[in-house]
Amino acid sequence: MGATASVPDTIDVDEITFNTGKWRLSKRQISSLWTRFYELDRDGRGDAKGYKGYLDAVDLGRVPKFNQNPIAKRLIKVIFDDFGSNGKLTFRQFVDFMSTFAQRERGSHNQRRRSSAQTITSTTKTDLESIRYCPNDTARTRKIKFIFRMYDVDHDGRLSKEDVQEILKMMVGQISDEEASIIAEKVVGEFTERQTNSTVSLENFESTLHTLDFNDKMGLKLLK
Known part of the structure; x- marks a missing residue:
């Protein structure tokens, strides 16, 4: 089994955690998201994990069973329109999108x-x-x-x-x-x-x- 990718020092986990607002994600959750982001980010051949530092539409298409979804293209477009910029999704933007679908908000x-x-x-x-x-x-x-x-x-x-x-x-x-x-x-x-x-x-x-x-x-x- 390969080693799990660690969040690089250039990414301020505390800042990202704070910016998730009332959907406040834990550092463990941020770390899990980084691992997923790193695995999806590939070069043009689909190799070299963590290659670009951002996700594009092809990268999101690698999500298991995603290509079986008949409205996958529409879904990807909305994700990039709402959370990305210029057809790219940085890690911070990826977290922003994913935090939308957190199971529960923190609080009583x-x-x-x-x-x-x-x-x-x-x-x-x-x-x-x-x-x-x-x-x-x-x-x-x-x-x-x-x-x-x-x-x-x-x-x-x-x-x-x-x-x-x-x-x-x-x-x-x-x-x-x-x-x-x-x-x-x-x-x-x-x-x-x-x-x-x-x-x-x-x-x-x-x-x-x-x-x-x-x-x-x-x-x-x-x-x-």
């Missing part, structure tokens, strides 16, 4: 209950402003925003029938425009009480999904 049981009960309100924000990540977001809110942004193909801050159609085509592949349109209209209708030509706001999206436990359904065991 009562604090977690209050966090999970918190809902998204955007009464004073534009649609685009409401879907931006904020330092005060709970882990659950951050996950919901990420899912929403993944489905918001045209990135206008609302989910339309056309957005859902695009995702359906990615997921299903062989589906006619007519079939995709019918399914997409029904999906959007679930969030908008079937109002004609309606689009889904982040608040509508969150309120419809409020019964799901996102900390469990969308957690990464790597961060336990």
Whole structure:
């Protein structure tokens, strides 16, 4: 078995830990993430671990079973758009993304209950402003925003029938425009009480999904 890669001295683990905010990761978790980052970072031949010092789309495609996901390309695009820069994901950015899917926020049981009960309100924000990540977001809110942004193909801050159609085509592949349109209209209708030509706001999206436990359904065991 090969030796586990150690976090280099050039990376300030204390700073990264602090910057994960209310999702505060431990040094052990940061170290685990570095090992994963190091293993994914390869040269053009797929060799030489830790070669570039950042991850690109090809590197993320090496995640086991990731290439079997029909919307993998869309997922990678959102990851780089939201957390990376110029098609690159540094270790700090990698931690920022991964901390979004930490199993639990630190704090007391009562604090977690209050966090999970918190809902998204955007009464004073534009649609685009409401879907931006904020330092005060709970882990659950951050996950919901990420899912929403993944489905918001045209990135206008609302989910339309056309957005859902695009995702359906990615997921299903062989589906006619007519079939995709019918399914997409029904999906959007679930969030908008079937109002004609309606689009889904982040608040509508969150309120419809409020019964799901996102900390469990969308957690990464790597961060336990």
